[in-house]
Amino acid sequence: MTHSSVLSSVKFALVAILCSTLINRGFGQKSGNLVPIKDDDADRSTLPTILIACLVRNKAHTLPYFLTTLENLDYPQDRIAIWIKSDHNEDNTTQILRTWGQEVQDWGLYHSVSIEIIDGPPFRQSDQETAFTWSSKRFQLIMRLKEEAVKVAKKIWADYIFFIDADVFLVNNQTLKNLVAKQKDLVAPMLLSGGMYSNFWGGMKDYYYVRSDNYKDILDSKITGCFDVPLIHSAVLMNIRKKNLPNYHPVSDEPEDDIIRFAVSAKAKGFTMEVCNDMEYGYVLSPMEDESSFNADNIRLQNLRVEIAVYWPDGLPVSDLLKQFVQQQNPPSTIGFDQTYLINLQRRPDRLQKMDHALEILGIDYTLIEAVDGTELTEETLEQLGIKQLEGYRDPFSQRLMTSGEIGCFLSHYKIWEHMVKFHVNTALILEDDVRFEPYFVYQVQRVFEETSNIFLDWDLIYLGRKRSQNAKEPWVENSQYLVHVDYSYWTLGYALTLRGAKKLLAANPLEKLVPVDEYFPIMFDKSNNMTWKMAYEKRDLKAFSVEPLLMYPTHYTNEPGYISDTERSSILFQPNCTLKRDEL
Structure with missing residues (x-):
């Protein structure tokens, strides 16, 4: 992603992968395009x-990422055997699998690789209305292939079989090893x-999904x-060393659905299904509707890639070999604004790496x-700057003075x-x-600001992400579907600002x-809860609004694993009643 930088701061378990083209390969030299992970463990x-x-089937958009994480x-x-079956493709799935299959053949590192591709014409089964229809013949084929x-x-005397869909992305490369170590008969890594949506019920x-009391607690x-x-x-x-394994034969009157039949069979045969969330394993695309399109699913993949990017430093990786098959990215733009600014501390390159990747995808x-x-x-610095x-x-909660981090945060916004x-x-x-x-995100932002033009909204600041106050009274803007009149709020995660608004803030x-920047904004649009603070600012006419629902949130909340605050966990610099002179930043 191109960007400009300005304004420097004050300083084997044989794994059967069901996809289809038959390539049973021996051992040979790898080409070098795909570099396997080095084995360091002595007893591997x-x-x-x-x-x-x-x-x-029809997964050309996900395959470069799926195969790379695999x-x-x-x-x-x-100690891994690859078994892939692929059928009835209307996109570039066949070419991707053949290219990748030839490459892993050249590696000669897997125990075996079997990729069988069953393509048309016809490219759809006779009872399919669209490429994505979950028809009876499609379910029958899936169940037959899984039994195979x-x-x-x-x-081939494998100990385990690992069924995995081509829209699953195991960004944690320890997933398979960790699951095997649990020595369970039927287990899944929880996917986000x-x-x-996740990969468990x-x-x-009556064979229908029911939301359990603990579902969200497990998911979160x-x-x-x-x-x-x-x-x-x-x-x-x-x-699969166990006897009398679950299968896809009907037990009673369950529907013709592979995952339901397998679950019913497992229960009937005394197997326990378990999902594990003891570590972060990976992600899965939510299912498509029958009437969906290739473009719609590609956009959903983009959404998921953005989500992964803000939590995983490398995002969703793609091998050099498979980059040629990655579908075209959005061309970079400022999405309708004159400028988009990203604030980042130089000592937090981890955050910059994640945000740069997310913004590139967007x-x-x-x-x-x-x-x-x-x-x-x-x-001394504060005194020199006045x-x-x-x-x-x-602080309304801790009754402390401003921290050095809060001061730095304010000055960062001030520079903008x-x-x-x-x-x-x-x-x-x-x-x-x-x-x-x-x-x-981009579509929703553009929709919001198209509406501001259509309703001739006179605005200075629009929150895209914030923390609402509990008792906020925020009526809808007249004739708007996406905007509310904003009440007292915390956080400055993301906001839109006009030149007039910037002038008012300066x-x-x-x-x-000085007050923290997220206290300053409510003062300036006259919604602060503290009358004394408000009185210190005579002109409080910032025209502020908020999108509803919000379009961005923090990556982590207080007390969550991974939460780090560069503002709250810093020292106090101000002394009560200190008097300093103002100079230029």
Whole structure:
């Protein structure tokens, strides 16, 4: 992603992968395009053998990412057999599988590779209305192929079979090793989707999905471990050394659905299905509707890639060989704003890496603003800059003075406002570096600001992400579907600002009576809960609104694993009643 940087701061388990083209390969030299993970463990040859089975249909958009994460699994490849079946493709799935299959043949590192491709014409089964219709013949074929995979796995004396769908992305390369180590008969790694969908059911009644009381707690990892659930799918490891294995034959009157029949069979045969969330394993695309399209599913993949990017430094990787098959990215733009600014601390390159990747996927070109690092500020620096805390300010919760991190955060935003005024930037999108984006973020932003033009909204600031106050009264803007009149709010995760708004924020001389920036905004649009603070600012006419629902949220919340605050966990610099002079930043 191109961006400009300005304004430096104050300083074997044979794994059967059901997908289809028959290539049983011997050992040979790898070409070098795909570099397998180096085996460092001394006893890796004693690990169970796995057949990885994958069934693929019309997954050209996911395959480069899926196959790369498959390659990256930290498990001895000579103890993995690959078994892929692919059928009825209307996209580039066949070419991708053939290219990748030839490459892994050249590696000669896997125990065996079997990729069988069954293509048309005809490219659809006779009872399919669309490429994505889950018809009776499609379910019958899936169940027959999965039964075939189990027979192949047994024939080659595999210990386990790992069924995995081609829209599952195991970004944690320890997934397979960790699942095998649990020595369970039927187990799945819990997969995230960026929403409430996952690869397990918390409950089932009359063969229909039922949301259990603990489903969300498991999904959100509020409780962790391995949990007995009625159904798992999409990524399932099964111990095939057991006798009387679950299958896809009907037990009673269950529907003609592979995952339901398998779950019912498992229960009838006394097998326990478990889903594990003891670590972060990976992601899965939510299912498509029958009437969906290739483009719609590709956009959903983009949404998921953005979600992965803000949590995993490498995002969703693609091998050099498979990059040629990655579908075209969005061309970079500022999505309708004159400028998009990204604030990042120089000592937090991890956040910059994640945000840069996410914004590249979104197609957002940005200007990097090196944040003012509060840890480098001193009382002398504040005095030279003429910065003074607002007399009487205390944090509403802890009753402390402002921290150095809060001061640095304010100055970082302040630099952007100054830059907007100096270079006549009429509209800007301002982003902090610890945010996650809602699906279809760019489309939703553009829709909001198209509406502001259509209803002739007179605005200075529009929140895209914030923390609402509990008792907020926020009526809808007249004739708007997406905007509300904003009440007292916290956080400055992301907001849009006009040139007029920037001028108002600067004209109030906030450095002479400083408060945290997320307290400053409500003061300026006259919604602060503290009358004393408001009175320190005579002109409070910032025209502020918020999108509803919000379009961005923090990546982590207080007390969650991975939560780090660069503002709250910093020292106090101000002394009560200190008086300093103001100079230029």
